[in-house]
Amino acid sequence: MFKRLCIIGTGLIGGSIARAARAQGLCQEIVAFGREKNQPNLQLAKDLGVIDQFYTHISAALDHADLVIIATPVGSMQSIFELIKPYWSATALYSDAGSTKASVVSAIEAVFGHVPNNFVPAHPIAGAERSGVDASNAELFKNRRLIITPLNNTDPQAVEKLTRFWEQIGSSVSEMSVEHHDTVLAATSHLPHILAFALVGLLGRKDEQREIFKYAAGGFKDFTRIASSDPTMWLDICLANKQDIIPLIRQFKAELSNIEQLLVDDQSQQLFDTFTYARNARQRFLDTLDD
Amino acid sequence: MFKRLCIIGTGLIGGSIARAARAQGLCQEIVAFGREKNQPNLQLAKDLGVIDQFYTHISAALDHADLVIIATPVGSMQSIFELIKPYWSATALYSDAGSTKASVVSAIEAVFGHVPNNFVPAHPIAGAERSGVDASNAELFKNRRLIITPLNNTDPQAVEKLTRFWEQIGSSVSEMSVEHHDTVLAATSHLPHILAFALVGLLGRKDEQREIFKYAAGGFKDFTRIASSDPTMWLDICLANKQDIIPLIRQFKAELSNIEQLLVDDQSQQLFDTFTYARNARQRFLDTLDD
Numbered sequence: 001m002f003k004r005l006c007i008i009g010t011g012l013i014g015g016s017i018a019r020a021a022r023a024q025g026l027c028q029e030i031v032a033f034g035r036e037k038n039q040p041n042l043q044l045a046k047d048l049g050v051i052d053q054f055y056t057h058i059s060a061a062l063d064h065a066d067l068v069i070i071a072t073p074v075g076s077m078q079s080i081f082e083l084i085k086p087y088w089s090a091t092a093l094y095s096d097a098g099s100t101k102a103s104v105v106s107a108i109e110a111v112f113g114h115v116p117n118n119f120v121p122a123h124p125i126a127g128a129e130r131s132g133v134d135a136s137n138a139e140l141f142k143n144r145r146l147i148i149t150p151l152n153n154t155d156p157q158a159v160e161k162l163t164r165f166w167e168q169i170g171s172s173v174s175e176m177s178v179e180h181h182d183t184v185l186a187a188t189s190h191l192p193h194i195l196a197f198a199l200v201g202l203l204g205r206k207d208e209q210r211e212i213f214k215y216a217a218g219g220f221k222d223f224t225r226i227a228s229s230d231p232t233m234w235l236d237i238c239l240a241n242k243q244d245i246i247p248l249i250r251q252f253k254a255e256l257s258n259i260e261q262l263l264v265d266d267q268s269q270q271l272f273d274t275f276t277y278a279r280n281a282r283q284r285f286l287d288t289l290d291d
Numbered sequence: 292m293f294k295r296l297c298i299i300g301t302g303l304i305g306g307s308i309a310r311a312a313r314a315q316g317l318c319q320e321i322v323a324f325g326r327e328k329n330q331p332n333l334q335l336a337k338d339l340g341v342i343d344q345f346y347t348h349i350s351a352a353l354d355h356a357d358l359v360i361i362a363t364p365v366g367s368m369q370s371i372f373e374l375i376k377p378y379w380s381a382t383a384l385y386s387d388a389g390s391t392k393a394s395v396v397s398a399i400e401a402v403f404g405h406v407p408n409n410f411v412p413a414h415p416i417a418g419a420e421r422s423g424v425d426a427s428n429a430e431l432f433k434n435r436r437l438i439i440t441p442l443n444n445t446d447p448q449a450v451e452k453l454t455r456f457w458e459q460i461g462s463s464v465s466e467m468s469v470e471h472h473d474t475v476l477a478a479t480s481h482l483p484h485i486l487a488f489a490l491v492g493l494l495g496r497k498d499e500q501r502e503i504f505k506y507a508a509g510g511f512k513d514f515t516r517i518a519s520s521d522p523t524m525w526l527d528i529c530l531a532n533k534q535d536i537i538p539l540i541r542q543f544k545a546e547l548s549n550i551e552q553l554l555v556d557d558q559s560q561q562l563f564d565t566f567t568y569a570r571n572a573r574q575r576f577l578d579t580l581d582d
Contacts, residue, residue, distance in 0.1 A: 125508045145506055174506075187494050188507040192514045195486055197569040198546040203478050204572025213576035215436055215465075216479040217416045221580070222513040223483045227573045231566035235559060242554045249551045253544050255489040260540045263533045268526060275522035278488040281495025282518045285504035289512070 002027040002093075002165075006065035008080055010034060010045045010054075013097045013124065014071030015136025018050045020169035023138040029053075033061035045133045058083045065089075067165070070096040075236035078107035085111055093158050094119040099185065099233075101149045101178040103240030117155045120162045123147045123181065124171060125189075129228035142170035149178045186244035191252060193234055194245070196227035293318040293384075293456075297356035299371055301325060301336045301345075304388045304415065305362030306427025309341045311460035314429040320344075324352035336424045349374045356380075358456070361387040366527035369398035376402055384449050385410040390476065390524070392440045392469040394531030408446040411453045414438045414472065415462060416480075420519035433461035440469045477535035482543060484525055485536065487518035 005027040007014040018030045032054040034042045042054035055061040062068065062084065070080050077098060084094075094116070098104040101121050108115050126144040146166040150159050163173045176184075203212050238245060262271045296318040298305040309321045323345040325333045333345035346352040353359065353375065361371050368389060375385075385407070389395045392412050399406050417435040437457040441450050454464045467475075494503050529536060553562045 125506060129510075144508070147506065180502075184499065184503055184506050187497065187503045188511050192490065192511055194547070194550055195490065196514065197566050198543065198550060199483065199486065200572045200576070201565060201569040202542055202546045204568065204575065206478065208475065209572070209575070210579065212475055212478045213579045215416060215438065215475050216576065217435070219420075219517045220479050220483055221576075222516050223487065224573050224576070225513050226510045227569045228577075229570070231563055231570055234566050235563045238554060238562060239557060239559065246551055246554055249547055249554075251493055252489065253547055255493045256485070256540055256544055259485055259489060260537055263529060263537055263540075266530060268530065271529060272522055272526045274492060275488050275525050277495065278492040278518045279520070279522055281491045281500070282515050284495065284500070285491070285507065285512075285515070286519075288501065288504045 001025070002067040004029045004031060004065045004067070006030075006061050006068045007032045007051065008034075008061075008068065008070045008084075009072035009097075010038075010042060010051065010133050011071065012131045012133070012135050012140075013126070014069070015045060015048075015050045015133035016126075016138065016140035017069055017071065017097065017124075017169070018045075019136055019138035020141055021165070022050075024168050026165060026168055027067065031055065031061055031065065033058055041133060048133065050133055050136060059087050062087045062089070062092075066092045068092055068094045070094075070098075073230075073233045073236040074098040074100050074103050074107075074240045075232075077104050078110055081108050081111040088116065090118065092118065093161055095122045095162050097122065097124055098240075099123060099189070099237045100240040101181045105149075105151065105178055115151050115153065117153045118158050120154055120158050121149045121151075121178065122162060122166070123149070123185070124166070125185075129225050131230040131233070139170070141166070144171050146171035146173045147181055148173060148175045149181045150175060151178070182241050182244050186241055186248055190237060190241055190245050191248045193226050193229060194238065194249065195252070196224050197234070200224050200227040292316070293358040295320045295322060295356045295358070297321075297352050297359045298323045298342065299325075299352075299359065299361045299375075300363035300388075301329075301333060301342065301424050302362065303422045303424070303426050303431075304417070305360070306336060306339075306341045306424035307417075307429065307431035308360055308362060308388065308415075308460070309336075310427055310429035311432055312456070313341075315459050317456060317459055318358065322346065322352055322356065324349055332424060339424065341424055341427060350378050353378045353380070353383075357383045359383055359385045361385075361389075364521075364524045364527040365389040365391050365394050365398075365531045366523075368395050369401055372399050372402040379403075379407065381409065383409065384452055386413045386453050388413065388415055389531075390414060390480070390528045391531040392472045396440075396442065396469055406442050406444065408444045409449050411445055411449050412440045412442075412469065413453060413457070414440070414476070415457070416476075420516050422521040422524070430461070432457070435462050437462035437464045438472055439464060439466045440472045441466060442469070473532050473535050477532055477539055481528060481532055481536050482539045484517050484520060485529065485540065486543070487515050488525070491515050491518040 010032045030051045032051045045051045124146045126140050301323045321342045323342045336342045415437045
């Protein structure tokens with residue numbers, strides 16, 4: 001059990017971690033740090049009972065905290081590490097919830113010159129198109145995956161403590177390398193988000209958009225759900241992982257060009273094979289979920 | 292009330308029309324026509340109580356039918372019209388459930404030399420990634436949209452009768468031109484299906500596909516749901532509406548190229564604006580659903 005959990009970034013993810021930790025009795029006290037301008041949001045988190053207290057001074061927020069989780073958009077992590085650095089405690093456990101891992105590791109390296117061995121990079125795979133602490137809930141991570149990407153020097157005890165924390169709030173914890181994490185997530189999450197943003201943006205600019213949207217079926221609603229995700233968060237993710245995302249965009253365009261050419265040439269059999277291959281691949285995906 | 296509803300193509304859509312019509316008491320008898328090789332499926336439909344009887348001879352199936360609905364993949368419609376032609380009744384109402392309308396109109400024109408005034412082209416917008424009569428249900432069209440695309444010579448009374456039929460099984464009926472229907476559906480349905488097929492196909496061919504699928508979150512599942520759709524049906528739709536789909540694929544690739552270039556150039560503000568525009572467009576779409 002932790003004495004004091006300090007959440008930095010009390011949005012959907014940070015708020016849900018706090019709620020889940022409290023629901024499972026994993027810490028005695030939950031505090032949050034935020035900048036002055038975020039005071040209304042922090043007050044809301046306190047009013048909702050998500051956190052016990054909040055501070056706009058980092059030293060007060062970190063005081064006696066033995067678990068610190070940074071749940072801000074990945075683009076602001078470096079400035080957070082700069083704020084924390086003077087108060088870094090060798091006995092506390094530090095982690096994050098960033099959707100990209102190489103950028104987070106670079107950010108902490110840029111500030112410390114190395115990655116402290118009590119910082120454990122982590123990523124809860126629990127997307128939601130809603131954002132903000134009012135959307136947070138204690139069940140968000142239940143039956144979801146949490147990926148830890150330890151470095152060579154990461155303290156195994158710190159990894160173990162963080163693993164236990166996430167398992168207790170219902171997640172299934174895996175470990176992989178930073179690079180592998182970013183490659184896999186570019187495919188399953190980052191590229192699909194870009195496709196959804198691109199599609200809704202394209203259709204939204206058409207003259208007949210009202211009618212297009214009016215006659216869209218449930219499939220379209222599901223398909224575009226992730227286009228309702230937080231633009232700030234996704235801007236950060238896309239820039240942070242562009243080295244993996246850009247090649248995937250190019251591969252996807254080639255895939256589309258292939259289908260386009262098959263259509264132009266009326267290549268029925270090859271189109272049928274393409275669609276069938278995809279349907280079977282999705283079935284393999286569904287089978288994986290059942291494992 | 293119709294005396295005898297004849298369904299041609301007893302899959303998800305045809306089966307659901309039959310079930311809904313029976314549930315609402317819209318016809319005295321429901322029969323189906325199918326080819327010899329589809330006998331097991333027709334027997335299943337009969338065993339499930341979806342239809343009262345089935346025939347592998349078109350003349351027997353059409354005998355005394357006063358409502359005939361063709362719910363086969365659009366690519367087979369012309370051969371169906373050829374089968375029906377000798378038994379065409381001036382007093383019956385004929386319609387279809389094809390996802391593309393220009394191709395259906397061309398098919399019937401090719402067979403009859405014109406479009407009979409008692410044929411009313413229609414399209415229930417009720418997608419489902421499942422297929423087959425065992426997936427059919429009486430509620431499939433409830434609160435869904437049904438688009439009728441009448442031609443200049445279509446009998447207004449036939450349109451009215453078909454409208455009433457679909458309204459009674461719970462659909463909200465609209466009318467638009469054949470061309471407009473195909474343009475709108477290319478954007479909301481055909482392109483998204485191609486994107487989903489392309490994405491799952493691309494990822495399914497990657498060496499690390501097992502891991503990619505393992506770490507995919509709920510967003511990916513929703514996003515790719517439509518990639519589980521019936522390949523035969525979608526092959527037909529894509530070929531039937533390629534004149535609308537091909538330009539959309541090109542526009543979508545240009546949209547992706549734009550995002551790709553913004554990423555390459557680290558154009559944060561423009562990326563943020565792109566994602567924000569898309570999120571707002573999706574909100575307009577959701578607002579449309581609430582209307």
